Amino acid sequence: MALIVQKFGGTSVGSIERIEQVADKVKAFHDRGDEIVVVVSAMSGETNRLIDLARQVSSRPDPRELDVMVSTGEQVTIALLAMALLKRGVGAVSYRGDQVRILTDSAFNKARILQIDAHRIQADLKAGNVVVVAGFQGVDEYGNITTLGRGGSDTTGVALAAALKADECQIYTDVDGVYTTDPRVVPRARRLEKITFEEMLEMASLGSKVLQIRSVEFAGKYSVPLRVLHSFKEGPGTLITLDEEDSMEQPIISGIAFNRDEAKLTIRGVPDHPGIAFRILGPVSAANVEVDMIVQNVARDNTTDFTFTIHHNDYEKALAVLRQTATEMGAREVSGNADIAKVSIVGVGMRSHAGVASRMFEALAKESINIQMISTSEIKVSVVIEEKYLELAVRALHTAFELDSTAG
Amino acid sequence: MALIVQKFGGTSVGSIERIEQVADKVKAFHDRGDEIVVVVSAMSGETNRLIDLARQVSSRPDPRELDVMVSTGEQVTIALLAMALLKRGVGAVSYRGDQVRILTDSAFNKARILQIDAHRIQADLKAGNVVVVAGFQGVDEYGNITTLGRGGSDTTGVALAAALKADECQIYTDVDGVYTTDPRVVPRARRLEKITFEEMLEMASLGSKVLQIRSVEFAGKYSVPLRVLHSFKEGPGTLITLDEEDSMEQPIISGIAFNRDEAKLTIRGVPDHPGIAFRILGPVSAANVEVDMIVQNVARDNTTDFTFTIHHNDYEKALAVLRQTATEMGAREVSGNADIAKVSIVGVGMRSHAGVASRMFEALAKESINIQMISTSEIKVSVVIEEKYLELAVRALHTAFELDSTAG
Numbered sequence: 001m002a003l004i005v006q007k008f009g010g011t012s013v014g015s016i017e018r019i020e021q022v023a024d025k026v027k028a029f030h031d032r033g034d035e036i037v038v039v040v041s042a043m044s045g046e047t048n049r050l051i052d053l054a055r056q057v058s059s060r061p062d063p064r065e066l067d068v069m070v071s072t073g074e075q076v077t078i079a080l081l082a083m084a085l086l087k088r089g090v091g092a093v094s095y096r097g098d099q100v101r102i103l104t105d106s107a108f109n110k111a112r113i114l115q116i117d118a119h120r121i122q123a124d125l126k127a128g129n130v131v132v133v134a135g136f137q138g139v140d141e142y143g144n145i146t147t148l149g150r151g152g153s154d155t156t157g158v159a160l161a162a163a164l165k166a167d168e169c170q171i172y173t174d175v176d177g178v179y180t181t182d183p184r185v186v187p188r189a190r191r192l193e194k195i196t197f198e199e200m201l202e203m204a205s206l207g208s209k210v211l212q213i214r215s216v217e218f219a220g221k222y223s224v225p226l227r228v229l230h231s232f233k234e235g236p237g238t239l240i241t242l243d244e245e246d247s248m249e250q251p252i253i254s255g256i257a258f259n260r261d262e263a264k265l266t267i268r269g270v271p272d273h274p275g276i277a278f279r280i281l282g283p284v285s286a287a288n289v290e291v292d293m294i295v296q297n298v299a300r301d302n303t304t305d306f307t308f309t310i311h312h313n314d315y316e317k318a319l320a321v322l323r324q325t326a327t328e329m330g331a332r333e334v335s336g337n338a339d340i341a342k343v344s345i346v347g348v349g350m351r352s353h354a355g356v357a358s359r360m361f362e363a364l365a366k367e368s369i370n371i372q373m374i375s376t377s378e379i380k381v382s383v384v385i386e387e388k389y390l391e392l393a394v395r396a397l398h399t400a401f402e403l404d405s406t407a408g
Numbered sequence: 409m410a411l412i413v414q415k416f417g418g419t420s421v422g423s424i425e426r427i428e429q430v431a432d433k434v435k436a437f438h439d440r441g442d443e444i445v446v447v448v449s450a451m452s453g454e455t456n457r458l459i460d461l462a463r464q465v466s467s468r469p470d471p472r473e474l475d476v477m478v479s480t481g482e483q484v485t486i487a488l489l490a491m492a493l494l495k496r497g498v499g500a501v502s503y504r505g506d507q508v509r510i511l512t513d514s515a516f517n518k519a520r521i522l523q524i525d526a527h528r529i530q531a532d533l534k535a536g537n538v539v540v541v542a543g544f545q546g547v548d549e550y551g552n553i554t555t556l557g558r559g560g561s562d563t564t565g566v567a568l569a570a571a572l573k574a575d576e577c578q579i580y581t582d583v584d585g586v587y588t589t590d591p592r593v594v595p596r597a598r599r600l601e602k603i604t605f606e607e608m609l610e611m612a613s614l615g616s617k618v619l620q621i622r623s624v625e626f627a628g629k630y631s632v633p634l635r636v637l638h639s640f641k642e643g644p645g646t647l648i649t650l651d652e653e654d655s656m657e658q659p660i661i662s663g664i665a666f667n668r669d670e671a672k673l674t675i676r677g678v679p680d681h682p683g684i685a686f687r688i689l690g691p692v693s694a695a696n697v698e699v700d701m702i703v704q705n706v707a708r709d710n711t712t713d714f715t716f717t718i719h720h721n722d723y724e725k726a727l728a729v730l731r732q733t734a735t736e737m738g739a740r741e742v743s744g745n746a747d748i749a750k751v752s753i754v755g756v757g758m759r760s761h762a763g764v765a766s767r768m769f770e771a772l773a774k775e776s777i778n779i780q781m782i783s784t785s786e787i788k789v790s791v792v793i794e795e796k797y798l799e800l801a802v803r804a805l806h807t808a809f810e811l812d813s814t815a816g
Contacts, residue, residue: 016461016464016465019465020465050484053424053484053488054487054488054491056424057424057427057428057488057491057492057495058491058492058494058495061491062490062491062494064501065487065488065490065491065494065502066487066491068483068486068487068490068502068504069483069484069487069488071483072480072483072484075476075477075479075480075483076458076461076477076480078476079462079473079474079476079477080461080462080465080473080477082470082473082476083462083465083466083469083470083473083474084465084466086466086470086473087465087466093472094473094476096476096553098506099551143507145504
C-alpha cells in the first residue's frame with residue numbers, strides 16, 4: 001500500500017472516453033489498496049477555447065479575470081473524473097485549487113505555490129476516497145483565484161506529493177518514459193529505468209520535452225520520486241530520483257539531448273576591457289532576447305572574440321542589436337549563423353569519470369563533424385555543430401557512449 | 409447616487425456582443441455615480457452543455473460533482489463582463505459565489521442561501537469598483553460548491569440586494585416589464601408602473617412567467633424593491649414593491665393571469681364522511697401529482713362531489729389513481745376534462761373593494777362563458793372555463809376592469 005499522486009494532462013482527459021479510461025486506471029490502483037490523489041488538467045483544447053473567448057473581449061485581458069476564466073477548465077475535468085469514479089463504485093471527491101488549499105503568490109497567470117494545507121485531503125484518503133484535484137490553479141492570500149501558467153498541472157502534482165509526503169508522483173503522458181535520446185532520430189534509443197533530477201533538468205532544458213522543468217526542480221527540491229508513464233499503455237515508465245547510489249553500474253552518460261532551435265552570433269575584434277561581456281549582452285537582453293551558450297576567447301592582438309547562441313526566432317533582432325553595439329565599441333566584425341544545432345551529452349556519471357568530453361570530441365571527429373562551440377557544466381557537455389550533421393552526431397554519440405538498445 | 413444590484417440572465421449575456429452591451433449599460437449607471445453590483449448567469453446554452461457532458465459519464469451524475477461542474481458556467485461570464493468593464497476604464501472585480509461569500513445549505517443542485525457576508529463587496533464598492541458576482545451558486549459550511557437550481561441567479565440578485573441594503577434590485581429580462589396580461593392575447597395590455605409582491609406572486613404562479621417565484625418571495629420577505637426591465641431597450645420597467653399606499657388611485661385589479669396547462673378531475677357521489685378530502689387527494693399526491701384548485705360541494709343525498717385541477721401532463725396518471733380511489737370509497741362516478749383553462753383576476757385593490765368577484769362573473773356571463781369552478785383568495789379570483797373561450801374571457805375581463813391601454 002502506497003500513497004500515490006497521479007497527474008493526467010489535457011490529452012489524457014481530452015474526451016469522455018479517455019476520462020473513463022483514466023477512471024479505470026485509477027480504480028485499479030485504488031483496488032489494490034493504494035491511497036490515490038489524482039491531479040488533472042483541462043480537457044485538451046479547453047484552455048485555448050477560454051483564452052480565445054477572453055481575447056474576443058480584450059486583446060490584453062485583465063490577468064486576474066483571465067485566471068477566473070481559465071481555471072474553469074480543470075474544474076470541469078475534476079467533476080467528470082469524480083463522477084466516473086463514483087459510477088465505478090469508487091469513493092471520490094473533487095476539489096478546486098482553493099478548496100484543498102493550494103496557496104500561491106498573487107502573480108496572476110504565472111503564480112507560484114507557497115503552501116498546501118494537506119489536512120482535508122488526508123481526511124478524505126483516510127475515509128477511503130480517491131481525491132481529485134484541479135491542477136494548474138490555486139488561490140492567493142486575499143482569496144483571489146490564480147493559475148500557475150501553462151503546464152502548471154505537473155507542478156501541482158509534485159507540490160501535492162511533497163505536501164502529502166507521497167511515495168511517488170506519477171506523471172502520465174503520451175510517451176512511455178524518458179529515452180536516451182529522441183527515438184525518431186535514433187531508432188535504437190532506450191527507455192531509461194531511472195534518471196536523476198539533475199540529468200532530467202539538463203535533458204528537459206535541452207529539448208527532451210517530457211516534463212515541465214519547474215516541476216522537476218520542485219520534485220528535486222522536495223525529494224519527491226517522480227515517475228513518467230504512458231497514460232494508456234502498461235509499463236514501468238522512467239523513475240526520476242535523487243538517488244545516485246547505483247550510478248556506478250549505469251553508463252556514464254544517461255542521454256543525448258539536442259536542439260535545432262538555436263542560432264549563433266559572433267562579434268570579433270572587440271578591444272579587451274573589463275566589462276565587455278556586459279556591454280555586449282546587456283543590449284541583447286534589453287531587447288528581450290534570451291542568451292543560451294556563451295563563449296569568449298582572447299585573441300593575440302589583445303582584442304576579444306565573443307560568441308553566443310540565442311533562439312532561432314530572435315536571430316534578426318539580435319543581429320541588428322549586435323551590429324549597433326559593434327559600431328559603438330569599435331569592434332572589427334559581426335557575423336552570425338542560423339543553421340546550427342546544439343548537441344549535448346548528459347550524465348551524473350561524468351562527475352566520477354575523466355575524459356568524457358574528449359571521448360565525445362573523438363566520436364564527432366571520426367565522423368568529420370566540425371565543432372563550432374563548446375560549453376561544459378558538471379554533468380553535461382554541449383557542442384554547437386552545423387545543423388545538417390545533427391542526426392549523424394546524435395547517432396554517433398549514442399553508439400560511442402554505449403546507449404544503443406540491444407533489443408533494437 | 410444609489411446602490412443598485414443588477415441581474416442579467418443567460419440570454420442577456422449569451423454572446424460576447426451582448427456582454428459588451430451589458431458593460432455599456434453598467435458603465436452608464438456607474439458614470440452617473442451609482443454603486444453597482446452585477447449578478448450574471450451562465451451564457452445561454454452553457455449550463456445545458458455542461459449537464460450534457462456530465463450525462464455522458466453518468467445518467468445520474470453525483471449531485472455534488474454536478475455542482476462543481478455547472479458552477480463553471482457563471483464563472484466564465486463574470487470574468488468576461490469584468491474584462492469588458494475594465495476595457496471601458498471602469499474599475500471592476502469578479503467574484504464566485506464562494507468568494508463573496510454566499511453561504512448556503514448543503515442541498516446540492518437546489519441549495520438555499522443562508523447568509524451573505526457583504527464586507528468584501530462593500531470594500532470594493534467604496535473603492536469605486538463595479539462588483540460582478542456569479543449568480544446561481546454558493547458554498548456550504550464545509551466549503552463545498554453548491555448551486556441554487558435553475559433560475560437561481562434571480563435569487564442571488566435579491567439576496568445580495570438584501571444583504572447590501574441596496575436601493576433597488578434590477579432584474580433585466582427579455583420583456584420591458586410586467587403587463588396587465590399577455591399582450592399576445594390582449595394587444596391593448598398595459599405595462600404596469602408598479603405592482604406589489606403579493607400581486608406579482610399571484611401573477612407569476614398563475615402563468616405570467618417573468619420572474620422566479622422564489623426570488624419574489626425573497627424580495628418581499630426582505631423588502632427589497634425589485635424592478636423588471638428589458639436588457640437592451642430603454643424604459644423604466646415595472647417596480648415590484650411592498651408599498652400599497654397609493655393603491656386607492658390604482659385600478660382595483662392589477663392584471664389578468666391565465667393558464668392553459670391544467671386539467672380537471674371530478675369524483676361524484678362520495679359518501680360524505682370526515683376525512684374524505686385526504687382520502688381522495690392523499691393517493692394523488694403520493695403519485696407525485698401536484699394539485700392546484702380544489703372545490704367540494706355537498707349534494708342533497710348526503711354524498712359529496714369533489715373537483716380539483718392538476719397539470720395537464722399528469723392527467724392520465726391522476727385519472728387512474730382517482731378511479732382506484734372511487735372504487736375503494738364506493739363513489740358513484742369519476743370524470744375528467746383536459747380541455748380547460750384557468751383565468752384569474754389579481755389585485756390588492758380587492759381588499760378594499762366589494763363586489764369584485766361578481767363584476768368578474770357578470771363580464772363572463774355577458775359573453776355567455778360558463779364557469780366550471782371558482783376559487784378565491786384575498787387578492788385574486790380564479791375561474792375554470794372551457795379552453796376555447798380563454799382569449800375571449802381574458803379580453804372581456806381586461807376591458808371590464810379598465811385595464812386597456814388608451815394608447816393601444
